[in-house]
Amino acid sequence: MKRILFSLMAVAGTIFTVQAQSDQYKSAMKQQVALLDSNSTFTVGGMQQLANTFERIAEAEKTQWLPYYYAAYCRVNEAFMTENKSKTDEIIDKSVLNIEKAQALKGPDSEISCILSLIASARIGVDPMTRGMKYGPESAELLETAQKQNPENPRVFVLKGQSAMYTPEAFGGSKTRAKEMFDIALKKFATFKPESDIAPNWGEGYVKELIKQVQ
Template identity: 55%
Template sequence: MKRILFSICLFVGLASVSMAQSAQYESVMTKNVTMLDDSANFNPDRLLEIGNTFERIAAAEKTQWLPFYYASYCYVMSALMQRDNDKVDDLADKAAVNIEQAEAISPKNDEINCIKSLVATSRIRVDPPTRGMKYGMESAELLAQANQINQENPRVYMLQGQSLFYTPEQFGGSKTEAKKKFQTALEKFSAFKPASAIAPHWGEAYTKGLLAQIK
């Protein structure tokens, strides 16, 4: 009888600890994801700070893919916004390491493919003439794979449109085709429901901004 009671108490105790840890994880993640919803934080240095925080969360929560995902997101966005091209590859490398760790936990994930596509895109800006074809094709292939996984993900269409928008017409870009992608993305955003408060949900305002430039 004592053994049964001990087992029950142990189980309850472990469950309580697990619930507390889960609540703490949700709380700290929500706090930092909310920061990414604030445009005031979208500058290279601030994104690096938030990315470092997500890396620390990831180090403590090694079975969760979202901290690695958001760390990578912050680093690649910082890379894309850098004025100093000498810093881009290092940031892209940091983003790549984190998103690979996220993928190891959650394979065949369309959201992860979107970030991997952005990492490839960020590398182009260092030297477009020599890197454009290689990383442009890599980025497009990753988005095509993401679309196969989930055709309802608005970020896939947004990123495809972004590529068409910024690529010169002589290299396959098209504002007309970009507009179609952005319109599709906004249709998908209107129906999109994130799996949770900390699940990826970025991109709608940015899509509207790019579409407005075309109009």
């Protein structure tokens, strides 16, 4: 009887510990995710700091894909905003490492394909003349994959519109095309429901700012 009671107490203790860890993880993630769309955070230093935090959470919660995903998202944005292009590839490489870990845990996923597309676009920015032919089609193909994986993902259309907006017309860019994609993105955001309160849901505020620029 004592052995049974001890076993039950041990199981209860384990469940309590796991639950406490889970609650701590969710609390930490909610705090950081809430900062992603803040203008004060959307700077090189802000993205770097957030990436560092998500990477620490990822190392503590090695079975969770979202910390790696968000770390990759922050790193690639850091790469886009970094003025010293000699450092860009190094930052992008960190993003790649994180998104590969996320993909290993999550598997094929529309949100991950969006980050991979962003990574390819960031590579172009280092030297558009020599890298555009390689990474441009790669970025576009990844967005097509993301759309097939989840046609209702608004971030796919945010990124398609962004690509059309910043690509020269001689290479297929168009503000008209960008506006079309942004309008679709807003319609998708109106009905999109993230899987949880810490699942990817970024981009709505950003696309509204982009629409102002193309109108």
